[in-house]
Amino acid sequence: MPPPSLLGYALLALLARRPATGYELSKRMRRPVGYFWTARHSQVYPELARLEAGGLVRHEVVDGAGPRPTKRYAATAAGVEALRTWLVTDMEPQPVRDLETLRLWSVWLLDAESALTLVAECRAVHAERLADYERELATLVDDPQAKDPRHPQFASRVTLEGGVRSRRVFVDWLDWMATELQRCSAAGAPGPP
Amino acid sequence: MPPPSLLGYALLALLARRPATGYELSKRMRRPVGYFWTARHSQVYPELARLEAGGLVRHEVVDGAGPRPTKRYAATAAGVEALRTWLVTDMEPQPVRDLETLRLWSVWLLDAESALTLVAECRAVHAERLADYERELATLVDDPQAKDPRHPQFASRVTLEGGVRSRRVFVDWLDWMATELQRCSAAGAPGPP
DNA sequence: AGGCGCATGTAAGCCGTTACATGATTCC
DNA sequence: GGAATCATGTAACGGCTTACATGCGCCT
Numbered sequence: 001m002p003p004p005s006l007l008g009y010a011l012l013a014l015l016a017r018r019p020a021t022g023y024e025l026s027k028r029m030r031r032p033v034g035y036f037w038t039a040r041h042s043q044v045y046p047e048l049a050r051l052e053a054g055g056l057v058r059h060e061v062v063d064g065a066g067p068r069p070t071k072r073y074a075a076t077a078a079g080v081e082a083l084r085t086w087l088v089t090d091m092e093p094q095p096v097r098d099l100e101t102l103r104l105w106s107v108w109l110l111d112a113e114s115a116l117t118l119v120a121e122c123r124a125v126h127a128e129r130l131a132d133y134e135r136e137l138a139t140l141v142d143d144p145q146a147k148d149p150r151h152p153q154f155a156s157r158v159t160l161e162g163g164v165r166s167r168r169v170f171v172d173w174l175d176w177m178a179t180e181l182q183r184c185s186a187a188g189a190p191g192p193p
Numbered sequence: 194m195p196p197p198s199l200l201g202y203a204l205l206a207l208l209a210r211r212p213a214t215g216y217e218l219s220k221r222m223r224r225p226v227g228y229f230w231t232a233r234h235s236q237v238y239p240e241l242a243r244l245e246a247g248g249l250v251r252h253e254v255v256d257g258a259g260p261r262p263t264k265r266y267a268a269t270a271a272g273v274e275a276l277r278t279w280l281v282t283d284m285e286p287q288p289v290r291d292l293e294t295l296r297l298w299s300v301w302l303l304d305a306e307s308a309l310t311l312v313a314e315c316r317a318v319h320a321e322r323l324a325d326y327e328r329e330l331a332t333l334v335d336d337p338q339a340k341d342p343r344h345p346q347f348a349s350r351v352t353l354e355g356g357v358r359s360r361r362v363f364v365d366w367l368d369w370m371a372t373e374l375q376r377c378s379a380a381g382a383p384g385p386p
Numbered sequence: 387a388g389g390c391g392c393a394t395g396t397a398a399g400c401c402g403t404t405a406c407a408t409g410a411t412t413c414c
Numbered sequence: 415g416g417a418a419t420c421a422t423g424t425a426a427c428g429g430c431t432t433a434c435a436t437g438c439g440c441c442t
Contacts, residue, residue, distance in 0.1 A: 006401095010295060021420095022421080022422065023420065026421095033298070034288070036289055036290070036294035038290070038402095040402075040404085041421090041423085042403080042423080042424080043402065043403085045422065045423060046423090046424090064420070065409090065410050065411060065419085065421065066408090066420060067409040067422070068408085068422045068423070069421095080302065083302065087296050087300070087302065088303070088307050091292065093321075094290070095227070096227070096229055096230070096231070097231070097287070098230070098287075100287075101352050101356075102226075104348065104351070105226070105349070105352045106276060107342075107347075108343055108344055109273065109276065109280065112342065114280070115342065121283055147377050147380065149377050151301055152301050155297065155301040159294050159298045161369075162370075165362050165366050166362055166363065166366070169358050170359065173354065176354075184342050199429095200429080214392095215395090219393095233432085234393090234395085235395080235396080235397095235430085236429080238395060238396095257393070258392045258437090260393075260394070260436050260437040260438070261395070262393095263392090263393060264393095
């Protein structure tokens with residue numbers, strides 16, 4: 001029996017907090033887990049079956065709405081333990097894939113106007129996410145459970161705080177880039193002839 | 194002929210700056226492009242063939258060291274234009290995959306000591322990257338070309354600046370998390386009985 | 387003599403996305 | 415009546431990683 005995939009650990013992380021159906025897990029993989037990890041339902045259902053085969057989750061049939069029986073999954077003690085073990089094993093840094101930066105790395109190919117448009121578009125993407133995170137974080141700051149390091153809400157709060165901080169920096173950075181583009185354009189060549 | 198994949202645009206971005214062999218492109222996909230996009234050589238060679246079939250790059254044989262002929266690739270005018278067009282088409286936000294945050298989201302499962310170890314490990318990863326970026330950025334700040342928005346070095350400088358800023362925030366965030374863990378532990382339950 | 391860097395490619399397999407498929411209930 | 419939500423699954427395909435394969439020149 002091979003160890004769970006990264007997706008498997010993501011699902012265990014959700015189920016360690018509370019039991020859920022595959023459908024609910026798929027929804028939470030969009031939000032709030034989607035803030036740092038994503039998966040579609042077509043990935044979730046087979047992975048749940050694999051986790052169950054490994055004894056890390058277990059299901060009971062609860063029969064709700066739908067053509068097939070509805071299954072409510074829960075993490076087993078072995079599942080929570082596997083997750084705990086994974087948390088403390090050291091891992092090498094993951095490859096980064098940042099499409100916005102990839103585009104901005106070629107900003108030198110664009111005229112002043114298009115460049116500013118590209119920067120503004122990237123800013124809008126990050127600003128929207130920032131607003132999401134801030135709204136979500138606001139629901140947690142008053143929660144006394146979010147102050148207990150052994151309560152899931154604590155982890156939710158601190159990871160959200162990280163999301164807010166990093167998105168804020170991206171927005172600031174893109175604002176800085178816009179002024180830098182204008183400052184350097186003014187100093188150098190006066191645009192296309 | 195389908196439009197290039199994201200990898201195709203990454204390679205075009207490299208070749209728009211200067212011609213290179215597949216091997217050199219693979220190296221640059223580790224560093225400095227690897228700061229925001231990655232690819233192995235086994236992905237690079239077939240993609241170059243596809244780009245060439247689409248008329249976006251072209252190669253000449255230069256014969257260096259190796260069992261097969263060495264090919265030096267360059268972007269064609271059509272290739273640069275395809276890249277330019279892609280830069281200004283709007284795209285939906287990409288899914289995020291952040292393994293460190295995924296792990297930290299389950300930090301509530303750990304005892305105080307293991308939690309601090311996990312946070313410290315994540316901090317070390319980001320701190321190492323930050324040092325890389327800062328070293329690279331230092332080589333650019335004195336370059337007068339990096340002040341010209343139409344010069345590739347300008348784009349290198351501003352994207353690196355973004356990398357430095359975001360990594361710095363991650364390190365600060367993880368330091369904050371460590372103090373938060375200790376502050377909240379002290380206020381609440383006094384650890385395992 | 388062995389290992390590393392240069393240099394290019396192919397093959398197997400995993401992971402993830404998109405699309406297909408089914409069917410109940412609730413809201414407009 | 416039609417769309418959206420609930421709910422679960424399969425199939426085809428593409429992207430990416432890992433491993434296999436080859437072979438020269440340089441350094442120790």
